[in-house]
Each structure stands twice: as C-alpha cells, then as structure tokens.
Amino acid sequence: EDHTLGNSLRYMVMKSLDVDFCGYSITHPSESKINFRIQTRGGVPAVEPLRRGLNELTDVCQHVLNTFQSRVSEFRSQQEDVMD
Amino acid sequence: MAATMRNVDEIRDRVILGEFDVKNVHTTDYPGNYPGYDDTWSLQKFQKNFRIDVVQMDDTSLEFDMVGIDAAIANAFRRILLAEVPTMAVEKVLIYNNTSIIQDEILAHRLGLIPIKADPRLFEYRNAGDEEGTEIDTIQLQLKIKCTRNLRATKDSADPRELYLNHMVYSKDMKWVPIGNQADVFADIDIGPVHGDILLAQLRPGQELDIVMHCVKGIGQDHAKFSPVATASYRLLPEITLMETVEGEKAERLKRCFSPGVIEVENHGGKVVAKVVNSRLDTCSREVLRHDDLKNAVKLARVRDHFICMYPVNLEITVCCLANL
Numbered sequence: 001e002d003h004t005l006g007n008s009l010r011y012m013v014m015k016s017l018d019v020d021f022c023g024y025s026i027t028h029p030s031e032s033k034i035n036f037r038i039q040t041r042g043g044v045p046a047v048e049p050l051r052r053g054l055n056e057l058t059d060v061c062q063h064v065l066n067t068f069q070s071r072v073s074e075f076r077s078q079q080e081d082v083m084d
Numbered sequence: 085m086a087a088t089m090r091n092v093d094e095i096r097d098r099v100i101l102g103e104f105d106v107k108n109v110h111t112t113d114y115p116g117n118y119p120g121y122d123d124t125w126s127l128q129k130f131q132k133n134f135r136i137d138v139v140q141m142d143d144t145s146l147e148f149d150m151v152g153i154d155a156a157i158a159n160a161f162r163r164i165l166l167a168e169v170p171t172m173a174v175e176k177v178l179i180y181n182n183t184s185i186i187q188d189e190i191l192a193h194r195l196g197l198i199p200i201k202a203d204p205r206l207f208e209y210r211n212a213g214d215e216e217g218t219e220i221d222t223i224q225l226q227l228k229i230k231c232t233r234n235l236r237a238t239k240d241s242a243d244p245r246e247l248y249l250n251h252m253v254y255s256k257d258m259k260w261v262p263i264g265n266q267a268d269v270f271a272d273i274d275i276g277p278v279h280g281d282i283l284l285a286q287l288r289p290g291q292e293l294d295i296v297m298h299c300v301k302g303i304g305q306d307h308a309k310f311s312p313v314a315t316a317s318y319r320l321l322p323e324i325t326l327m328e329t330v331e332g333e334k335a336e337r338l339k340r341c342f343s344p345g346v347i348e349v350e351n352h353g354g355k356v357v358a359k360v361v362n363s364r365l366d367t368c369s370r371e372v373l374r375h376d377d378l379k380n381a382v383k384l385a386r387v388r389d390h391f392i393c394m395y396p397v398n399l400e401i402t403v404c405c406l407a408n409l
Contacts, residue, residue, distance in 0.1 A: 004163040011156035014114045015125035059127055060157060064150075067136050071148075075138040
C-alpha cells in the first residue's frame with residue numbers, strides 16, 4: 001500500500017469522533033508498506049474506526065462514481081443536442 | 085465591495101496566498117478542532133455538498149470540477165488514474181528481422197510506448213511465467229515493412245519521399261493479427277494503435293523490419309507505458325477579492341498583474357474601476373503582491389474543496405478509474 005490508500009484512509013478515520021490520533025507513514029519508499037496508527041479515546045477498540053473508515057471510504061467512492069457517471073452522460077447528451 | 089469572511093470560516097475553507105508563504109494549507113476540519121462546528125463524517129452531508137461539473141470532454145482530454153471533497157481523496161483519484169488503471173501495451177517484441185539503423189532494443193522500447201486502442205476490461209492479466217500467451221490475455225500485432233527504391237522517380241530528385249517507397253515506418257503500419265477466437269469476439273472493433281502517425285523508424289532501400297508484438301494488460305505502477313493518462317493534474321479554484329476600490333491608472337496595472345480575462349476595467353460614471361470577472365482563469369502567479377501599492381488592495385486565496393481536474397487521456401477510461409478504487 002502507499003499514499004493512495006494511506007492518506008485517504010487517514011482522512012476518513014480522522015473524521016470520526018472517537019479517534020484521538022491517526023497517522024500513517026511509509027516504512028521505506030522501495031517497499032510498498034505503510035505504518036498506520038490509530039489511537040482512540042474512551043476505551044473503544046482501535047479496529048472499529050479502521051473498519052468504519054474503510055467502509056465510509058468505499059461509500060464515498062461509490063457516490064463519486066455514481067455522480068460522475070450521471071454527469072458525464074448528461075454532458076454527452078447535452079453535447080449531442082447542441083450538435084443536432 | 086467584497087465581503088470579508090469571519091476568520092474561522094476563512095481558516096477552514098480557504099488557502100491564503102501570501103507574499104512569502106501560503107497559509108492554512110492543511111485540512112483542519114476534524115471533529116473537536118472547532119467548538120461549535122460538527123465536523124464528524126456524515127455521508128448525507130457529503131452527498132448534499134458534493135457535486136461534479138464537467139467542463140470539457142472529448143476524445144483526448146477531460147476537464148471537470150469536483151466541489152465538496154477533500155484533497156486526500158481527490159489526490160487518491162489522481163494517483164489511481166496515473167498508476168492503477170490498466171491498459172494494453174506492447175510487452176514482448178519478437179524481432180525476426182531488423183536491418184534498419186535503429187537498434188533492436190531502442191525499437192522495442194519505442195513500440196512499447198505506443199498507445200493501443202483496446203478495451204482492457206475485455207482482457208485478463210497474463211499469468212507470471214506464461215511465455216506464449218493465450219487469446220484471453222494477449223493481442224498480437226505485426227509490423228512487416230521493406231523499403232525499396234522508387235523506380236519511377238525522376239533522375240535528379242533528392243527528396244526522399246520521391247526516391248524511396250516505405251522509407252518512414254509509422255504506427256499505422258502495425259497490423260492486428262487475431263489469435264484464437266479474437267476474430268469473432270472483436271469483429272467490429274478496430275484493434276490497433278490509437279494514433280497512426282507516430283514515426284517509429286526510418287529506412288533506406290534494402291532495409292526491412294519483420295516484427296511480431298505481443299500486447300498485454302498492465303498498470304502504470306509496473307511501467308509508465310501502461311498509464312492511460314498523458315498527465316493527471318488538479319488545481320484549486322482561485323479566489324480574488326478586492327479589499328478596496330481600485331481605480332484609474334492603478335486599475336490598469338492591477339489588470340496586467342493577473343492572467344488575461346481575470347480582471348476587467350469598467351467605466352463607472354467617468355471613473356475607471358477594476359472588477360474581478362473570472363477568477364477561474366487565473367494561474368495565481370502572485371504578481372500583484374510584488375507591487376507595494378497594489379498588494380494591500382487584493383486578497384488572493386484558493387477555495388479548499390473545489391478541485392479543477394484536467395486529464396488528457398488516450399482512451400475512454402473515465403468509468404474504469406473510479407470503479408477501480
């Protein structure tokens with residue numbers, strides 16, 4: 001894994017309420033591994049915000065994909081109208 | 085007059101371009117940072133605020149705006165477009181005869197970089213160690229060309245276009261050779277290079293090329309030839325606010341400090357006044373901050389969650405990219 005997943009997942013985990021600290025670092029640029037650290041408050045197990053963050057990230061991407069697809073087809077049909 | 089934003093809102097929403105530095109670069113709207121603001125992630129809030137506006141789209145490039153998303157995710161999309169969207173490209177080059185002046189490896193390198201028009205979703209990745217390649221993961225192309233002297237050329241001409249036949253090898257000379265059932269599956273799709281006018285080599289009479297190429301599916305992380313975009317970039321929407329009225333000769337100078345079309349000078353009752361017309365066109369060179377008398381009149385900022393994305397692409401992969409995340 002690298003910054004592509006690391007940074008976006010870090011952002012999603014930070015947005016949840018029970019997280020005190022969240023960060024990631026790349027162990028070595030030649031290896032594609034990241035160190036991901038989550039510190040929660042209130043006794044919440046740290047795996048939970050991680051799982052939630054991953055799910056929320058997939059939701060975001062799904063929504064972006066849907067919006068994008070609909071806007072692109074709208075744009076295309078608009079262009080065809082203009083050409084006709 | 086431009087309205088000034090409350091300080092807190094400004095830190096949250098705008099990246100300020102100062103004379104010597106750029107302020108408020110990082111996103112700070114996490115829960116707990118600002119009392120009175122509920123920053124917890126909410127899919128409904130995101131879906132309400134998020135929108136995409138396609139500005140321009142044609143066969144070779146795509147430009148659109150994404151509003152209401154954070155830099156972390158917009159950047160993830162950019163990285164994925166560059167490195168993880170698969171395409172087909174020439175991987176194995178079997179050179180049966182190359183008597184041209186271009187060395188084998190140079191020619192093979194050039195062939196690998198040619199964009200191939202084939203939908204990667206219809207193919208599989210080749211298994212590691214599989215030398216031959218099957219019809220489900222390989223496209224075979226052939227380049228067989230020989231340069232000869234043109235017997236009908238006039239005696240004194242020195243123009244190579246007249247003297248020789250086939251002396252320039254273009255990518256349109258690469259022919260698709262269907263293997264297995266590809267002839268039926270891809271009967272109506274034209275598989276071959278996207279552009280036919282890429283010059284591969286130059287030949288002289290007697291030199292020939294006899295090459296068979298195998299194209300496989302790959303991603304940009306493996307080799308840049310598999311990257312579907314020429315370059316993927318985004319920028320934040322610039323915002324220029326005038327803190328005070330600028331008129332007369334200063335207005336003309338202010339107009340020249342920005343890219344053309346950003347600031348217009350209008351006539352209001354005899355006085356010439358500057359007005360911001362289209363801040364989107366600005367390239368944010370901060371030229372105005374170099375002039376002492378103008379730098380206090382203007383505030384340069386960028387809207388933090390408005391991304392103008394520009395992707396020159398070779399194929400219609402727009403749907404593939406997001407599906408891949």
